[in-house]
Each structure stands twice: as C-alpha cells, then as structure tokens.
Amino acid sequence: MDATIEVQGLRKRYGPTVAVDGLSFTVGPGQVTGFVGPNGAGKSTTMRMILGLDRPDGGTALVGGRPYRTLRTPLCRLGAMLDAAAVHPARRARDHLLWLAHANGLPSRRVDEVIELAGLAGVARRPAGGYSLGMRQRLGIAAALLGDPPVLMFDEPVNGLDPEGITWIRGLLRSLAAEGRAVLVSSHLMSELEGGADHLVVIGRGRLIADTGVAELLDAASGGRVHLRTTGRQEAMTVLAHAGATVAADGRDAVTVSGLPSERIIALLTGAGVPFSGIAEHRASLEEAYMELTRDAVEFHAVTGRERS
Numbered sequence: 266m267d268a269t270i271e272v273q274g275l276r277k278r279y280g281p282t283v284a285v286d287g288l289s290f291t292v293g294p295g296q297v298t299g300f301v302g303p304n305g306a307g308k309s310t311t312m313r314m315i316l317g318l319d320r321p322d323g324g325t326a327l328v329g330g331r332p333y334r335t336l337r338t339p340l341c342r343l344g345a346m347l348d349a350a351a352v353h354p355a356r357r358a359r360d361h362l363l364w365l366a367h368a369n370g371l372p373s374r375r376v377d378e379v380i381e382l383a384g385l386a387g388v389a390r391r392p393a394g395g396y397s398l399g400m401r402q403r404l405g406i407a408a409a410l411l412g413d414p415p416v417l418m419f420d421e422p423v424n425g426l427d428p429e430g431i432t433w434i435r436g437l438l439r440s441l442a443a444e445g446r447a448v449l450v451s452s453h454l455m456s457e458l459e460g461g462a463d464h465l466v467v468i469g470r471g472r473l474i475a476d477t478g479v480a481e482l483l484d485a486a487s488g489g490r491v492h493l494r495t496t497g498r499q500e501a502m503t504v505l506a507h508a509g510a511t512v513a514a515d516g517r518d519a520v521t522v523s524g525l526p527s528e529r530i531i532a533l534l535t536g537a538g539v540p541f542s543g544i545a546e547h548r549a550s551l552e553e554a555y556m557e558l559t560r561d562a563v564e565f566h567a568v569t570g571r572e573r574s
C-alpha cells in the first residue's frame with residue numbers, strides 16, 4: 266500500500282461556517298509534512314475527514330489510495346492521534362494498549378514494542394489517572410504506532426509539552442519519516458515545526474495558502490537580503506544604491522542591502538575604498554516565512570473575532 270494521503274477538493278461547512286473550502290494536497294512518503302495554519306484554519310476538520318470521522322460536503326480524502334472507512338485493517342494503514350489519549354483514570358497504559366491491540370488482531374508483543382518506542386516503559390503499569398499531559402501524548406502516540414502503519418497523522422502533538430518533550434517528538438517524527446512513512450503533523454505554531462518538517466502545507470480559512478518544501482520557503486522568505494557592517498555607512502549606501510541596490514540604514518554602522526549578491530557588494534565596496542567589517546546573507550526563520558504567508562488569514566480572523574464580541 267502507498268504511504269500517502271491524498272486530499273482532493275475537500276469541503277466542509279458547519280452551518281454558516283466554511284471550515285474547509287476546496288482543499289487539495291498530497292502527503293508523500295519519507296518525509297514529515299507540517300500542516301500549518303492559524304487557529305480555526307480547518308486543520309482538525311481536515312484530519313477528521315481523512316479519518317472518516319466527519320463526512321465531507323465535497324471532495325475526497327484517500328489513505329494509500331482508498332477512503333479510510335473502506336480499509337480492512339485501518340490501524341495497520343494509518344495511525345493517528347487527534348487528541349491526547351483519553352483513557353479511564355484507573356486503567357494502566359499497558360492494559361489500554363493491550364485492549365486496542367487485541368481488538369485489532371495485533372499481538373501483545375507489539376504493545377511492549379510501542380511502549381518502548383514511546384518512552385513509556387517506566388510508567389506503563391501505573392494508572393493513567395496520574396499521567397502528565399506529556400505522558401498522555403506519548404500514550405496517544407504509542408496507540409498510533411501499534412499497527413506499524415505506513416501513514417501517520419498527529420494533530421498538534423507538541424501542544425503543551427515541555428522542551429524535552431518537543432525535542433523527543435521531533436526526533437520520533439523524523440525517524441518515522443526516515444523509515445519511509447508519510448507523516449502529517451499539524452501545528453498552529455511554525456516554531457514548533459522548525460527543524461522537524463521537510464514539507465509544509467499551509468492553510469488559512471480552509472484554503473490552501475502554500476504547499477512547499479521548507480528549504481524553498483526559507484529561500485523565498487530570505488529575499489536575497491544582505492546585512493553589512495561598516496563604519497562608512499553613508500558612503501556604502503551611496504555606492505550600492507548607485508549600482509541599483511535597495512539600501513536601508515540598520516543602526517549606526519550597519520546597512521541592509523537587497524538586489525545585489527554579496528560578491529558584487531564586496532567588489533563595489535572594495536573598489537570604492539569603503540571599509541566594512543562584516544557581511545552576512547539574511548536567513549529568514551520559519552516563523553518569519555509563516556507570518557508573511559498567513560498575514561491575510563490572521564487579519565480575517567481578527568476582524569471576525571471583533572464582530573462576534
């Protein structure tokens with residue numbers, strides 16, 4: 266079976282609210298795809314439709330080429346965590362997982378493997394009622410991994426976790442993708458995906474804003490800007506502007522230059538005898554790139570928020 270999720274023209278409306286508005290994207294194997302958008306953008310609704318928990322008003326969502334509801338061994342096709350595991354407080358993690366495994370025809374041996382994978386070995390025999398949010402997230406992830414599925418989907422898995430938990434999840438997602446699986450992970454905070462995702466599907470107001478590799482997005486957002494440190498700021502600005510660059514003073518002894526590559530800037534300044542002590546190409550952060558992409562969607566939400574109050 267293909268390790269893919271294919272969403273095509275997906276639509277969902279709740280009364281007057283259009284939650285998902287003609288969304289199409291593909292989640293491919295061997296990479297972590299970040300599914301990003303502001304609060305209310307439609308991420309959870311899309312994931313519920315992929316899992317067949319919500320019926321689309323239009324469009325299709327396929328897991329390995331088939332609708333989730335038609336899969337004969339769904340747990341072995343797609344593992345998902347939409348909420349931190351909801352477990353009876355008196356039930357132990359191991360028993361919860363054993364019950365899930367047996368209900369799906371999976372061996373008890375697999376339960377011990379996922380307990381190990383999710384880092385729950387130390388607490389698996391304690392009642393879940395005493396678990397922290399982080400431990401419940403790990404239990405949800407263990408359950409998603411039970412069927413060893415080629416496709417994984419996690420809704421806001423790092424929400425509320427401490428830095429150690431975030432680092433752990435990031436590593437886990439990367440290793441799952443390195444095994445060739447398709448991994449879709451949602452977040453409303455781009456910073457949570459920095460260093461964790463290879464590809465991004467960005468949505469706003471239920472619509473696709475960007476479907477792009479992380480590297481391409483960062484290159485585009487970096488915009489060829491160069492930071493220059495110089496004691497001859499005015500002179501540097503004149504020389505570079507004359508050569509066609511866009512220049513902006515940046516503090517007392519620095520200039521931001523766009524429109525010229527660094528080698529050309531160095532050649533021009535050296536030729537004109539303008540001293541400079543540092544030159545660095547600007548690298549946008551993922552957060553910066555995301556803010557740029559979603560500005561319109563966020564403005565929309567700010568307006569509707571005011572209208573509601």
Ligand SMILES: Nc1ncnc2c1ncn2[C@@H]1O[C@H](COP(=O)(O)OP(=O)(O)OP(=O)(O)O)[C@@H](O)[C@H]1O
Nearest residue numbers: 279282284302303304305306307308309310311453
């Ligand atoms: N069951 C529902 N009934 C009515 N409206 C809903 C329902 N589920 C979602 N919505 C609305 O649909 C829109 C999309 O919500 P959704 O939860 O899918 O967004 P999200 O991107 O997952 O947001 P968040 O990052 O806050 O989880 C929102 O306006 C939300 O209020």
